[in-house]
Amino acid sequence: MNAADVVGTVADPELPMITLAELGIVREVRQDDGAVVVTITPTYSGCPAMESIRADIRVALGRAGFGVVEVRTVLAPAWTTDWISETGKRKLAAAGIAPPGPAPVRRAGPIPLTLGTRPATVVCPRCGAADTEALAAFGATACRELRRCHSCREPFEHMREI
Amino acid sequence: MAFDDAYDALTDHQDDARWAYGTGFTDPLAGVSGDFPDGVDRSDLATYCLMLGDDALIMSHRLQQWVTRAPELEDELALANIGLDLLGQARLLLTRAGAAEGRGRDEDELAMHRGPGEFRNVHLVERADDDFAHLVARLCAFSVWRLALLDRLAGSRDPMLAGIAAKGVKEVTYHRDYAAQWMVRLGDGTALSHTRMTAAVVALEPLLGSLFQAHPVEKRLAAADVAVDPGELRADFEQVWELVLTTGRLAGSRSGDERLGGSDAGRDGEHTAAFAEILAEMQAIARTVPGGVW
Numbered sequence: 001m002n003a004a005d006v007v008g009t010v011a012d013p014e015l016p017m018i019t020l021a022e023l024g025i026v027r028e029v030r031q032d033d034g035a036v037v038v039t040i041t042p043t044y045s046g047c048p049a050m051e052s053i054r055a056d057i058r059v060a061l062g063r064a065g066f067g068v069v070e071v072r073t074v075l076a077p078a079w080t081t082d083w084i085s086e087t088g089k090r091k092l093a094a095a096g097i098a099p100p101g102p103a104p105v106r107r108a109g110p111i112p113l114t115l116g117t118r119p120a121t122v123v124c125p126r127c128g129a130a131d132t133e134a135l136a137a138f139g140a141t142a143c144r145e146l147r148r149c150h151s152c153r154e155p156f157e158h159m160r161e162i
Numbered sequence: 163m164a165f166d167d168a169y170d171a172l173t174d175h176q177d178d179a180r181w182a183y184g185t186g187f188t189d190p191l192a193g194v195s196g197d198f199p200d201g202v203d204r205s206d207l208a209t210y211c212l213m214l215g216d217d218a219l220i221m222s223h224r225l226q227q228w229v230t231r232a233p234e235l236e237d238e239l240a241l242a243n244i245g246l247d248l249l250g251q252a253r254l255l256l257t258r259a260g261a262a263e264g265r266g267r268d269e270d271e272l273a274m275h276r277g278p279g280e281f282r283n284v285h286l287v288e289r290a291d292d293d294f295a296h297l298v299a300r301l302c303a304f305s306v307w308r309l310a311l312l313d314r315l316a317g318s319r320d321p322m323l324a325g326i327a328a329k330g331v332k333e334v335t336y337h338r339d340y341a342a343q344w345m346v347r348l349g350d351g352t353a354l355s356h357t358r359m360t361a362a363v364v365a366l367e368p369l370l371g372s373l374f375q376a377h378p379v380e381k382r383l384a385a386a387d388v389a390v391d392p393g394e395l396r397a398d399f400e401q402v403w404e405l406v407l408t409t410g411r412l413a414g415s416r417s418g419d420e421r422l423g424g425s426d427a428g429r430d431g432e433h434t435a436a437f438a439e440i441l442a443e444m445q446a447i448a449r450t451v452p453g454g455v456w
Contacts, residue, residue, distance in 0.1 A: 046250025
């Protein structure tokens, strides 16, 4: 396996059903003179999993025989949920987390304030109904909100678009 | 593995960085280009990064104090998440401050081992909240102000500040919505919630004027296209703040002239009485057990 394939197998510590590559946070894997340089980007500024992610990448590459590994961080351009792959979105839905829709498009001028419910067509990952409502804007991790399905009545998590 | 220490049994020493303070948090800017833009005074840049970093750090700490005290579990999660986002912004900004300063101080050193006179945050963030209405008013004003600031800072000539700001914009947009929605819900709610939300706005307004007065460091760096002159934020702030107050039937609580305050003394290291209590709590463990490992 080459280094990029190895990194591609590492699971996200907080969303273990998808890989770091599917989450879209692996920006580059480069091999220079025997050293592997992996560039990743955080989802949120305060993402507490970054230390684990760096460690997991080093361990996986170490096990695959890559001795010298450097994990770098880039901040710009900022991560967006649009970078989650289609496979990643399918796996999130299969695990009961409604995947994000398209990230909001930034228009010219000040960022509009949302005082009502954010317009979103989030489909229930359990029964497929489109009739769902937001219960709480923040969930178990920074990237998720809590919703409820009006059809099957079950609550579920939704990954917020950013 | 020895079990002399209970934590030894729990901790995989290969990755103890994920545990608690002082156990080897690595530089959160690891590998990011640390170049500084030409013609920028490094000491000014360090001070500016401390200003924005300390605003986030102290606001984050105040939010953390609400955990276990919020009215509902959902709000507990929201406040913890917002606090975490701001703590992340603070880590990046303090690390950048340490690099610009060039005295070998890292984020932990700057957060945990500075005295009150070295903190550069505005007074707004150190205020203790009397109740949940005070909290959401303060969080809303802070988020409206910071979002306008970060959105402009994303165009900074310092690529690091630009990157940190662009990331923060996405986060603070959600914080602002959350706090503004609560202000409207309470302001336009029951007689009691309206009374308490009004009182919170009245108490907060005198702190807002100074947010738009530029410190000499901000002026110099703004002239170099590195920082944002807070005076430029006023129009954007007023527009959003007015919308929240009007929608929440809170417009009558505006105090007008009181809002034309002087520059914020916090930017020069002068703080309110509440600040000593914040630092005592925030820094206690780091100062008692420097570099302690759990």
